[in-house]
Amino acid sequence: MSDTLIETAINHHQLMDTVTENKKKTAKKKADKPAYSKEMYLSWYELMLRIRRFEERALMMYGQQKIRGFCHVYIGQEAVAAGIESAIRREDAIVTAYRQHGTALGRGCSSRECMAELFGKATGIVKGKGGSMHFFSAEHRYFGGNGIVGAQIPIGTGIAFAEKYKGTDNLCVTMFGDGAARQGSLHESFNMAMNWKLPVLYIVENNGYAMGTSVKRTSNVVELYKLGASYDIPSEAVDGMNPEAVHEAVSRAAEFIRAGKGPYFLEIRTYRYKGHSVSDPAKYRTKEEVQEYQERDPVKMTERKILDNNIATEQEIRAIQEKIKEEILDAVNFAEESPYPDPAELWNDNYLQPDYPYIRD
Ligand SMILES: Cc1ncc(C[n+]2csc(CCOP(=O)(O)OP(=O)(O)O)c2C)c(N)n1
Numbered sequence: 001m002s003d004t005l006i007e008t009a010i011n012h013h014q015l016m017d018t019v020t021e022n023k024k025k026t027a028k029k030k031a032d033k034p035a036y037s038k039e040m041y042l043s044w045y046e047l048m049l050r051i052r053r054f055e056e057r058a059l060m061m062y063g064q065q066k067i068r069g070f071c072h073v074y075i076g077q078e079a080v081a082a083g084i085e086s087a088i089r090r091e092d093a094i095v096t097a098y099r100q101h102g103t104a105l106g107r108g109c110s111s112r113e114c115m116a117e118l119f120g121k122a123t124g125i126v127k128g129k130g131g132s133m134h135f136f137s138a139e140h141r142y143f144g145g146n147g148i149v150g151a152q153i154p155i156g157t158g159i160a161f162a163e164k165y166k167g168t169d170n171l172c173v174t175m176f177g178d179g180a181a182r183q184g185s186l187h188e189s190f191n192m193a194m195n196w197k198l199p200v201l202y203i204v205e206n207n208g209y210a211m212g213t214s215v216k217r218t219s220n221v222v223e224l225y226k227l228g229a230s231y232d233i234p235s236e237a238v239d240g241m242n243p244e245a246v247h248e249a250v251s252r253a254a255e256f257i258r259a260g261k262g263p264y265f266l267e268i269r270t271y272r273y274k275g276h277s278v279s280d281p282a283k284y285r286t287k288e289e290v291q292e293y294q295e296r297d298p299v300k301m302t303e304r305k306i307l308d309n310n311i312a313t314e315q316e317i318r319a320i321q322e323k324i325k326e327e328i329l330d331a332v333n334f335a336e337e338s339p340y341p342d343p344a345e346l347w348n349d350n351y352l353q354p355d356y357p358y359i360r361d
């Protein structure tokens with residue numbers, strides 16, 4: 001690694017630490033005492049473990065060439081999905097980028113239909129036609145799954161506009177990466193959303209890197225929450241390794257948005273343990289940096305918190321682990337045994353209208 005890369009990696013790392021530093025006193029107090037119910041801690045733990053095991057197994061299946069094409073895993077970032085889901089309602093919408101298995105599982109999409117999608121099978125969540133980057137389920141109010149960096153920012157803004165137009169009190173969580181935060185679409189969306197007071201919660205998952213490029217190398221503004229200030233959007237930085245911190249911030253933001261005050265912006269600082277995608281050995285960062293985040297691993301930390309505070313017993317934790325293990329094995333079997341889509345399916349579901357007028361023969 002070149003000196004510049006090492007330097008930027010370290011700087012990013014220091015920056016991530018400032019969130020915990022800034023909130024040291026309250027965070028420390030809260031870290032010791034459980035502030036939520038047993039059900040809440042167990043549901044965070046269960047969802048994060050489901051995402052972790054799902055993706056570990058998906059990587060194994062990729063190695064066996066059962067899964068092909070693009071595949072970006074969320075391992076390390078699970079607390080973000082968990083903290084968002086517990087703080088919003090099922091009727092709220094979510095749209096995100098291609099690193100999206102965890103978000104879809106958080107929405108309640110089943111391990112079976114998600115795994116089958118990775119296998120490209122007809123029983124997949126979009127009938128095996130989308131793959132890893134393009135899960136979608138209107139039923140779960142999950143609007144994808146987008147491969148174009150930053151494209152989902154205006155899409156989420158549009159969904160929020162539709163909710164306001166229809167007079168619901170739903171909001172749209174619009175998630176994107178630190179790389180996408182550099183796109184022009186962010187600025188246009190922020191401006192319009194604030195001007196029209198749209199019910200949209202923008203969340204940048206700052207995992208420090210856009211492919212191999214650290215945040216610091218793409219702009220002078222490395223504390224991404226500050227981008228909201230140009231538009232008067234209330235903005236905060238959040239510790240993304242802890243589902244409690246994410247839950248608290250998203251709850252606060254959701255309350256503000258539902259009161260009709262317009263958008264809110266959270267920079268959730270997190271980390272991906274694996275490379276950008278399956279084909280990235282991630283040589284642009286140090287082992288020490290990865291290790292330090294793994295020491296704050298959201299799954300392990302939540303398990304420790306539950307046990308240290310006698311929120312649940314070891315047997316209860318083990319029962320969740322067993323349940324998830326079986327669920328993921330069942331999902332793989334289901335995917336294996338499912339058929340591939342009929343080739344004729346290629347022409348279906350491309351457009352909403354069956355007689356879409358712009359198709360040429
Ligand atoms: C418009 C566009 N430009 C470039 C790419 C290639 N590309 C794919 S992912 C990526 C990095 C995005 O990083 P970030 O937004 O931080 O998301 P993360 O992968 O960290 O979750 C790039 C440049 C693309 N897909 N779309």
Ligand SMILES: [Mg+2]
Binds near residue numbers: 177206207209
């Ligand atoms: Mg990133």
